[in-house]
Amino acid sequence: MSLRWKPAAAPASAAEHGSGASARFGDQMIAVLPRLRRFARGLAGSAAEADDLVQAACERALARAHQFEEGSRFDSWMFRIVQTIWIDQLRARDVRKEDGDVADERLGSDIPVRRIEARLALSEVRRAVELLPPDQRTTLMLVTVDGLSYKEAAQVAGVPVGTIMSRLARARVALQQQLDAGGGIRRRANIAEA
């Protein structure tokens, strides 16, 4: 079975400028794939769902390559596509929570502690991130994990910088509470064991 080009997905700019433009577009996308995967992992949670999300974003980007404005940041454009598809998926599943509506049933609750460790397990941190509302999670991944400035994150999210600031602060505080709750459990367990 050989590879085939999908005419429907061929970017208009590539059609206009030839396969060289298409190849360069693909090269840009491949270069940003590692960061897109990390961003998507923070949003979607599981590795498989995250890669599905990135794949869908690649396909959408190719289909809408003509909408990319030359001179603007390609990575920001791709982040925005990933975010948009993810939000669409959440809406389709009807599980999207309102901004600020943290999953209270788990925040600060007694998460089972399988083992007593000196530091938090990475998976525990990721679980804490997954408990954040979608808007906060997106902002946290863009700014705290990927290192975008508030202005850049605002462009990706399509919101004012002030909204980024407030979402980020709420996300960081909620995350700290979540992690403190886990750490508190461990400390109590340590004391009891001693």
Place this chain on the structure above:
Amino acid sequence: MQKHSDEALVAYLDGELDSAERGHVEAWLEADPAARDRLAGLAQSAELVRGAYADIVNEPLPERLIAAARGETVPASLPPQQAEILVLQRPGRVATPLRRRGWQIGLAAAAGLLGVICGSTGTYFGIGMLAPSGAAAERQLAAAAANDAWLNNAAAYYKLTVSAGDTMLIDVPASNDPREALQKISQSLPQQVRLPDLKPWGLTFRGARLVVVEGRPAAQLVYVTDNKAIGPLTLDIGATTQPDIPPTFNRRQDVNLLYWRHHGHAYALVGRTDIGYLWGIANDVAWQLDAI
């Protein structure tokens, strides 16, 4: 934004405040031990989050994503990843005799000339004694052409690896002892990877990455050189269930590849150098690893 708020502390940590706002926050921190504790907690949780996602950018890219980025589709019937990779059976390292080197360079030049002659076909076969003949050759070529998404990916891996220049993506750097790097990369693979010595070509082993070849985890060995006519080069070594094929030249994404399969292993030598050098180096690799 309120001067004494979590927003102010987070923005302070992120370096997003102007000098006046920064001054306000610092004065607050100076006067309020609770604010300092709050700041420390926020900084620590941010570090934890960064650490929790740090390794993802170094994971090998799935073939399907590289294919998607190039507007291609990956065959749905790719073999699943299995733990049967890389059985390089010859223990110990084989020295490369100097006599052979002269023959090899001569062959490389000849192969380069032939590669130019055959260039318009896009495919080059190795010397006659290595190439199968007749119907068997046609079957093997058909099999090779039938599942060649990995060649696109090998080219993409190459470009991704070298595009960063001095900061090129390396999972396991060579450091002082290349064998140590090989041992580390082998920990992620079922079998020990052996390292071809390409110093006679002026190529220095820079390190290794984990990639995917024909749907299976594989090692990408990265070599660099000051000789711009040759390097940098990558050598991908993985396992395959496909039939053996002779060394075959291809060009993908402005990158040259010489690839072959031998006894369940897939090899791809990838770079921007010409076919003559690629052929000579591939011969050296095959001889050292007993790949042909």
